[in-house]
Amino acid sequence: MRMYRMLAKEKNLLDIMRMVTEKITAIRSDQRGVSAIEFSFFAGLLSIAMLNTADVSIYIYQRMELENATQMGAQAAFKTCDPFKGYLPATTSCPGLTNAITNAVHSTSLGTNVSLQSGSPAEGYYCVNSSGALQRVSDVSSKPADCTVAGMASLKPADYIQITTTFAYAPLFPGISVAVGFATPITKTALMRLD
Numbered sequence: 001m002r003m004y005r006m007l008a009k010e011k012n013l014l015d016i017m018r019m020v021t022e023k024i025t026a027i028r029s030d031q032r033g034v035s036a037i038e039f040s041f042f043a044g045l046l047s048i049a050m051l052n053t054a055d056v057s058i059y060i061y062q063r064m065e066l067e068n069a070t071q072m073g074a075q076a077a078f079k080t081c082d083p084f085k086g087y088l089p090a091t092t093s094c095p096g097l098t099n100a101i102t103n104a105v106h107s108t109s110l111g112t113n114v115s116l117q118s119g120s121p122a123e124g125y126y127c128v129n130s131s132g133a134l135q136r137v138s139d140v141s142s143k144p145a146d147c148t149v150a151g152m153a154s155l156k157p158a159d160y161i162q163i164t165t166t167f168a169y170a171p172l173f174p175g176i177s178v179a180v181g182f183a184t185p186i187t188k189t190a191l192m193r194l195d
Contacts, residue, residue, distance in 0.1 A: 048176055055171045055179035062110060066167045067188045069105040069114045073163040074192035076104035077121060081161075083195045088159050089140035090194055091123040105165050117164040117187065123194075125157035134160075134191070159195045164188070 080101075081087040081094035090097050101121060105114045127147030129135045137149045137157055147155040167186045171179035 051173045052177050052179070055173055055177035058172065059169055059179050059182050062167060062169055063186050063188075065108045065110050066114060066165060066186050069108040069110060070163055070165045070188040070190040072104040072107060073101045073116075073121075073165065074161065074190035076100040077161045077163065078192050078194060081194060083159075088195055089123050090159075090161055091121060091140060097121070101163060105163070110167055114165050114167050117166050120162065120164040122162045122164075124160060124162075126160045126191075127152055127155055127157050158193050160191050160193050163190045163192070 077090060077094075077097060077100065080096055081090035087094040098121075102116065105116065106112050108114065123140045124136050125138045125140065125143055126134050127137050127150035129147075129150040130152060135150045137147065138144050140159065143159075144157050146153050147157055165188055169179075169182065169184040169186050171177045171182075174180050
């Protein structure tokens with residue numbers, strides 16, 4: 001009887017081991033849920049790509065808006081400081097110049113987040129040099145007689161105003177996005193001839 005009990009225990013142990021082995025084999029061959037796991041990996045990568053696309057797009061849009069605000073500030077200076085009314089040089093003779101520029105640069109969707117950079121607006125006399133590039137030749141305090149300094153004595157200097165604006169960009173997803181490496185604050189400059 002004792003022998004019979006030992007054989008029965010061994011048989012039960014073998015049956016249990018066989019059953020466990022069959023279950024493990026069944027689990028290994030089961031393909032259910034593999035698609036869900038693969039999709040979760042793909043969805044994670046896709047969501048990271050979408051977040052980066054959103055941040056980069058917002059950066060580009062805000063940079064374009066800042067450029068537009070800067071151009072509008074320069075155009076406001078031109079419109080406000082009519083040279084035929086004796087408003088040149090604009091930074092010293094044009095009433096309402098700073099107010100007109102400030103209102104213009106705040107008129108985009110960025111609003112009051114756009115600020116004039118320190119020292120802006122800056123006005124000076126410019127000449128075209130022999131390479132065809134615009135070159136600053138003096139401040140508005142002393143107008144040169146010609147463009148000899150730029151190597152073009154036959155030309156007369158022109159009064160230009162320079163507007164420089166800045167905007168502090170902050171990415172929406174700083175821990176994930178490549179946009180954290182973009183230059184901030186964004187700075188744009190516009191130059192407008194006044195005379």
